[in-house]
Amino acid sequence: MASISPYKNWKKYEKYLISGQWHVHTNYVDGENTVDEYCKRTVKLRIPLIAFTEHVRKKLTYRYHDLVGEILTAREDYPELIILTGCEAKVLEDGSLDVSEDVLRQSEIVLMAFHSFPADKDKYVEALKTALSNPKVDIWAHPGLFLRNKNFSLRDEEVEDILEKASRENVLIEFNEKYQLPVRSWVEIGKKKGIKFVRGSDVHKIRDLK
Ligand SMILES: [Zn+2]
Ligand SMILES: [Zn+2]
Structure with missing residues (x-):
């Protein structure tokens, strides 16, 4: 019998997985543009959905609530656009995410990603599996980037x-346009496993939007 798979927020917007932009950084951290500038450009390009998935940590250097406020204003200014709150959280050594409960509560879309992490393949696989089973996680961002950077590879099994x-x-597995990931063999395996893919360009400025 098939087990009941957990409900995820992305399901409400499933028809926009490939046409939307699901991985965007603003001027709150290392992006160049404001929420308003992104939304204006997104509408112009006729992209139907944008998710603001700002970098987060448990201790933030900015007020996440302010970012959410700008997003709420943009929803009024651009009613034709679906605008989602979100975050990109780093996977920690034990597989938990470097994000506060407060931010999670306000995030409609949660990306998990490996940034700094020990150069240990077994530890990586274990943390990855833990992160994948986190009910809050919607998307695995730039899948395989850590392996590529560390020169590790995984067996097909x-x-x-x-x-x-x-x-x-x-x-969801992200098609990351910035890093050209995942590699083709993962896409083939993923299709066989019934994986759904989502477009995330890891956008840091409006010029990256397409
Ligand atoms: Zn990242
Ligand atoms: Zn990112």
Whole structure:
């Protein structure tokens, strides 16, 4: 019997997984543009959905609530556009996410990603599986970037195992345009496992939008 897979927020916007922009950084951290500038440009390009997935930490250097405020204002200014709050949270060594409960409560879309992490493949796989089973996680951002940077590779069986888990947990795999990830073999395996993909360009300025 098929197990019941967890509900995820992205399901409400499933028809925009490829046409939307699901990975965007603003001037709150290392992006160049404001929420308003992004929305204006997104409407112009006829992109139907934009998710503001700002970098977060448990201790923030900015007020997440302010970012949410700008997003709420933009929803009034651009009623034709779907504008989502979100965050990109780093996976920690134990597989938990470097994000506060407060931010999670305000985020409609949660990206998890590996940034700094020990150069240990087994630890990575274990943390990845834990993160994939986190009910808050919607998207695995730039999948495989850590492996590429550390010169690690996974056997096909390991990839199958991981992507099967992602599929079961309803975690989307990002087509990351900035890093050209995931690699083709992962896409092929993912399709067999019933994975759903989502477009995320890791946009840092409006010129990156397309
Ligand atoms: Zn990232
Ligand atoms: Zn990012």
